[in-house]
Each structure stands twice: as structure tokens, then as C-alpha cells.
Amino acid sequence: xxxxxxxxxxxxxxxxxxxxxxxxxxxxLMQVKTDMFKNVGTIYLNLNMQTAAANAVTSVVTFFRGIxxxxxxxxxxxxxxxxxxxLSATQRTCDKVxxxxxxxxxxxxxxxxxxxxxxxxxxxxxxxxxxxxxxQGGVVIATAFLLLFLANPNMKLSHGILTLGESLSGxxxxxxxxxxxxxxxILLGNFLPHPIGEIGELISGGIIPVVYILxxxxxxxxxxxxxxxxxxEDYYKEVCDA
Amino acid sequence: MSLGYxxxxxxxxxxxxxxxxxxxxxxxxxxxILLSLVLFLQTVAYVGVKLPQxxxxxxxxxxxxxxxxDGYSLLFLLIFTFSALVVSFYMYWFFEENSGxxxxxxxxxxxxxxxxxxxxxxxxxxxxLYIFFEITGICSYTLSAxxxxxxxxxxxxxxxxxxxxxxxxxxFAIMLIYLQIGTVNLGLIAQRFHLIDPKISVLxxxxxxxxxxxxxxxxxxxxxxxxxxxxxxxxxxxLFSSVVAKAYxxxxxxxxxxxxxxxxxxxxxxxIGAITFLVxxxxxxxxxxxxxxxxxxxLGQLGILFMALSTNSSQTVSGAxxxxxxxxxxxxxxxxxxxxxxxxxKSAKIDILxxxxxxxxxxxxxxxxxxxxxxPPFSGFVGKILILKGFALSQNYTAIAFILLVSIVEAIYFFxxxxxxxxxxxxxxxxxxxSVNYIILxxxxxxxxxxxxxxxxxxxxxxxxxxxxxxxxxxxxxxxxxxL
Numbered sequence: 001x002x003x004x005x006x007x008x009x010x011x012x013x014x015x016x017x018x019x020x021x022x023x024x025x026x027x028x029l030m031q032v033k034t035d036m037f038k039n040v041g042t043i044y045l046n047l048n049m050q051t052a053a054a055n056a057v058t059s060v061v062t063f064f065r066g067i068x069x070x071x072x073x074x075x076x077x078x079x080x081x082x083x084x085x086x087l088s089a090t091q092r093t094c095d096k097v098x099x100x101x102x103x104x105x106x107x108x109x110x111x112x113x114x115x116x117x118x119x120x121x122x123x124x125x126x127x128x129x130x131x132x133x134x135x136q137g138g139v140v141i142a143t144a145f146l147l148l149f150l151a152n153p154n155m156k157l158s159h160g161i162l163t164l165g166e167s168l169s170g171x172x173x174x175x176x177x178x179x180x181x182x183x184x185x186i187l188l189g190n191f192l193p194h195p196i197g198e199i200g201e202l203i204s205g206g207i208i209p210v211v212y213i214l215x216x217x218x219x220x221x222x223x224x225x226x227x228x229x230x231x232x233e234d235y236y237k238e239v240c241d242a
Numbered sequence: 243m244s245l246g247y248x249x250x251x252x253x254x255x256x257x258x259x260x261x262x263x264x265x266x267x268x269x270x271x272x273x274x275i276l277l278s279l280v281l282f283l284q285t286v287a288y289v290g291v292k293l294p295q296x297x298x299x300x301x302x303x304x305x306x307x308x309x310x311x312d313g314y315s316l317l318f319l320l321i322f323t324f325s326a327l328v329v330s331f332y333m334y335w336f337f338e339e340n341s342g343x344x345x346x347x348x349x350x351x352x353x354x355x356x357x358x359x360x361x362x363x364x365x366x367x368x369x370x371l372y373i374f375f376e377i378t379g380i381c382s383y384t385l386s387a388x389x390x391x392x393x394x395x396x397x398x399x400x401x402x403x404x405x406x407x408x409x410x411x412x413x414f415a416i417m418l419i420y421l422q423i424g425t426v427n428l429g430l431i432a433q434r435f436h437l438i439d440p441k442i443s444v445l446x447x448x449x450x451x452x453x454x455x456x457x458x459x460x461x462x463x464x465x466x467x468x469x470x471x472x473x474x475x476x477x478x479x480x481l482f483s484s485v486v487a488k489a490y491x492x493x494x495x496x497x498x499x500x501x502x503x504x505x506x507x508x509x510x511x512x513x514i515g516a517i518t519f520l521v522x523x524x525x526x527x528x529x530x531x532x533x534x535x536x537x538x539x540x541l542g543q544l545g546i547l548f549m550a551l552s553t554n555s556s557q558t559v560s561g562a563x564x565x566x567x568x569x570x571x572x573x574x575x576x577x578x579x580x581x582x583x584x585x586x587x588k589s590a591k592i593d594i595l596x597x598x599x600x601x602x603x604x605x606x607x608x609x610x611x612x613x614x615x616x617x618p619p620f621s622g623f624v625g626k627i628l629i630l631k632g633f634a635l636s637q638n639y640t641a642i643a644f645i646l647l648v649s650i651v652e653a654i655y656f657f658x659x660x661x662x663x664x665x666x667x668x669x670x671x672x673x674x675x676x677s678v679n680y681i682i683l684x685x686x687x688x689x690x691x692x693x694x695x696x697x698x699x700x701x702x703x704x705x706x707x708x709x710x711x712x713x714x715x716x717x718x719x720x721x722x723x724x725x726l
Contacts (some may be wrong), residue, residue: 002697021604025445027442028445032421032422032439032441032442036422036423036434036437037423037434038423038424039424039425040304040305040424040426040427041307044305047301047305060658063300064301064305064368065300065306065370066300067246067249067298067299067307067309067370068299068307068369068370068373069560070249070250070253070291071361071370071373071374071376071377072373074253074354075373075376075377075380077256077257078256078350078351078354078377078380078381078384079380081350081351081384082351082380082383082384084347084389085347085388086384086390087345088344088396102509111667118680151723163260167256167257167260167261167534168260170253170257171254171257171258174250174254174257175254177246177250177299178250179245181244186298186299186300186301187244187246187250187297187298187299187300188299188300188334189300190300223248223424230505
């Protein structure tokens, strides 16, 4: 074996240089003091009582820095649209049907579907009380559909319903942001009642659970669409081109 | 009206696009035009209002996020919303001619591209700015691959990789800033930036420079730009040149002056800008593809802007902002007119400029070329002369000589192109211009001449912008939430 062919000198020098650079940056970071100022995270934690959400992370994500979350939802939406735009060219209609894997696998995955979706919904609506929330719950819901696709490649999702869920939840989210302007004179104001006494209840925290439920629906439908596009891409390659 | 609508309305429109699509393509195109029109009129309504204006989200800054409009962002807002309006009219023609394209998705990305660029110039929170940076990025990756042919996909994937690397650097810089300063509010960062350990502050500046410099097409990081211009449709090229690159440039200099880096890094940015200008103009000389040629020309102009904006002298910066506005309008004009030719000839070879016969297109293209080159009475002349005057006042004669010398190179290819269009010996194909495009291109050409003949129409706003950029006290007060 020729070592020079496997590992050219150029690569060795480059990797040594880059690791030296990385180490020097890490070394620089180690000797820096980071407690010059009180950081804004601590202040948010102290302010958390105002929002009456038991989970402080949630109140930062959906309220204190709520417009960032609108942006994140938009980023995910754009990514989904991008995947759809790029993959819709290669996907054509194809009537070939693959033989089902096995009855037990299929029936079992359908049984599990409701449990997984229920778990996802639980994570979404308890976002302001326990760890989790719209993004995490939405992805859990999408895994339920991934399971269905793996068990039965012939399955098709109803795009009408998914688009409806996605568009309406997104539009309602934007409207919630704008309603805050009219009711509280500040965009994304917490215009629903949120008494501190209700902390820890399922209905508490004003708009926070509403926002997380909307985000959950949106993320769930978008992730399902992405999963479908990727699974079908393989499916068309294997089944229709064969 | 609240500033938040600049982001929220396009988002609402994008989320509802599947339903606009169901109502037919006329509704879809019409609603996109309406959206651009509303945003443009909102911007016009801000002209003459007392600035800065603020629109807060959730809680008061510095804890919450806010959008702040000062003189500097107003100028860019006018350019962006105007370009969006022009391009949305142009796309009406484009989709009439190219039916069967994925119109709905194009409008989603187009409107979010504008919204993301506007978000970048309005946001007063560096992490929020990063979110808009990502939104603009994703839209530009997809739009550059919109053709879905070999060149388009190549440009899409290239842009994706470069963009992701740039955003890693920016996230890392934001992380370092947060570790040091404990906040991501631009006002507080600006106040406390000089307290950071110099070693770390150099690292932060370098990371931000690489991140935003790569996106704003600065010299060592701009090798990707011509490929992306080549692969994407020409209206998107126009947007990249007149909106997206300008948004990154805005952020670059906004942070540059907010963090008060002028004294330390001025020469560095100036030299990089000069190299960008020199290299791009020389590379543009031997291009055979019109899109690549104008991509390099855009890079060259950005080089001049980087040179002039980093000087910290109000005359030069004001001139640079004038030149920037003029360049945006001229490049939009050139790319939209080229789009008509490219559609007709189905090729982007440089020969198409000699092979068409249309008096109108020849005139508007010539106006665009001569304006960028800086020939009176077009607006590019005023922009360049103001920059040179600024350099003369600060006695930087090297920069003047440099800009004038490299402009000769620029003159070679622009005059060659103009001569090619006027050459009567070549075989000519008649090109018809639709009524919508006729109006758009006339409007842009008239603006170029108007700003060239009456520069005072624009200098008022560039002076306002310069003042806001170089003396950001009012902006800082608003970002810190003083007196809200």
C-alpha cells in the first residue's frame, strides 16, 4: 500500500494547519472571562413570572423572542417549499404498486400511528408546562407518518388537508402577532388573560400555548410533507424506473 | 402603520399562496403586485416623517426585539421596495411567456427574499438579524436554482454551500458576542464592544467580516457569484444585484459604524474593496456570457462602494450611497432588458447584444451601460464624481487615481458592448417589447436621467442616510429603549 497515495502530503498539512487554528481558537476561548455583564438569559428567567408559563424556555421562545420563532417557522416553511420545488420535477405519476411487506407490519404500524400522534399532541399542548413544544411535537407527529411510509410504500398523504393545516395555522400565527398590536399596542403582545395564579394549569400563559399549538400543526404538516417527498424520491427510483 | 408589516405581510402572503394559486394565476400575480405596491406605498409614507421610527415586539428593547427605521435604512427600504415592485410587474410578463413554471413557489421565494432583506436592514437585534439572513439565504438558494437545468442546479448547490459556511461564521460570532456581552441587542453591543478583550474582538470582527463579506461578494470570497448569476433567471439576477447584495452591504457597514471599527479596520476594508474592484473589472473584460459579464461588473461596483463607505467622511459616504442607489436602478434596468433578449434568443452569449433590432431596447440598455460607467448626464456620473470629490476633500489622491485608472478598463467593455448594439453590419432580429416592460424600462431609464440631471432629488436622502450611519446616537437610543 502506497501511503502517499492514500494520504497525500497536502491533506496532512491542511489538516494539521486547520487543527492548529482550531486549537488556538479554543485556547483563546478558554482564557476569556465571560461574566463581565449580567446576561440577558438571567433577566428573562426573572421576568418569566409575568408570562405565567411554567416553562421558562417556552416563554423565551414564544414570547420574549417571539418574532425569532415566526422567523424560524418561516425558515422551515421555505425549506419545505424548496424541497417541493426541487423534487417535484423528478416525481411523476406512476401507477405501479409494490407488494406489501407483510400484513402484520402494516397493521402494527397503523396501531402505533394513533399512539405516536397522541404523544406528539401531548408534547405540543403541554409545551408551556413541560419540556417540549410545537417544534418537537410536530416532528414526533411527522415520525408517525414516516413509520407508515416505511411499512407501506404505496401510501399517499392527502395534500389538501396538509396544505390546509399548514396555511391556516401559519396565517393564524401571523394574525395573532398582528392582533397584539391592536389590543396591547405592541406586536406579539400577550393579549389573552394570563393571571399568575394559574401557573401550571393546562390553560395558562395567555397566547403562549396558542402559539405553540399553531407552530405544532405547522411543523407537523411540513415535516410530513418533507418525509413524503424524500421517501417517494427513492420509491420512484426503485419501482418506476425498474 | 407599523414597521412589523414589512415582514408580517409577505409571510402571511406566502403562507396563503396555495389558495391564491387555486384562484388562478391572474389572482396570484395580481396579489403579489398588490403586496409590493402596499409595501412601497408604506415606505413612501415614511418619507418626511420624523425618524427614527420604532416598532416593538413582545416587550420593550433592549430585552425585546424591535424594528428601527432611521435615515440610513429608509434609503435602502426605498430601493428594495421599489425594485420589488418593478420586478413583480416584470414577472407578470415572464410567466405569461413561460407558462408551466412553478409560479406559486416563485412568488413565495420572491416575496420572502424581499421580506428577509428588509428584515435585515430593520432589525436591531443581531440574532434576529441572523434569522433574516437565513431567510434571505434560503430564498436566494432556491431562486438561483429555479431554472432546474444543469447550470441552475449548479448555482443553487454552490450558493447553498457558500451560504451555509458564511452563516456558520456569523453564528459563531454571535455566540462569542453573547458570551462576552451577555446580550444580542445591537444597542448594548455597540455600547460595550470596546470593553471586550482585544483578542476576542479581533476574532469576532474577522468572523463577521468573513460571514457578511462572503455574502456581500467581497474579493477573496466572491468566486461563486458569477456562476450563480449565470445559472439563474435574469429578473432574479437583478434582485441579487440591486437588493440582496445591497442588504448584506448595509449590514456590513451598519455593524462597522455601530461597533466603531472605523479607526482600526478602515484601511483593511478599503484595500479589500480596491482589490475587488480591480480583479472584477479585469475579469469582466474577457467574458463571453452577458450574465457573467454583468456579475463581474456588479462585483466591481461593490468594490468601489466598499472603498468609499469605509472612509468615515460624510462627503464620500454620501456619494457612495448616491452611487449605490444609481447602481441598483441601472443594474435592475440592464438585467430586466437582458431578460427580454435572453428569452428571445434562448442564449446568454454576448453576441445577442449585437443581434437584436429594437430602438427602444438599444436606448435603455445604452443608458444603463453609460450610467454604470459614469458618463454625464446619467446618475452614475454624479455618484462617481461625488465619491471622487469626497476622496479629494480627505486628500486621498491614491484612491482617486486608482478608481479613475480602473474605470478605463470598465470603459473598454462597456463601450465595446454599446458599439456592438449600434453595429449595423450584424444580422438583426426584431425584438418586440411588451407594454408592461415598456413602461417599467422607461420608468427606470427616466429615473437614471432624472437623478443625473437633478442630483438634489436624491442627495437630500443620501445626506440623511449618511448622517444616520456616521452618527447613530438616535438609533442607539431607540435600540436601548431610552424614552420609549
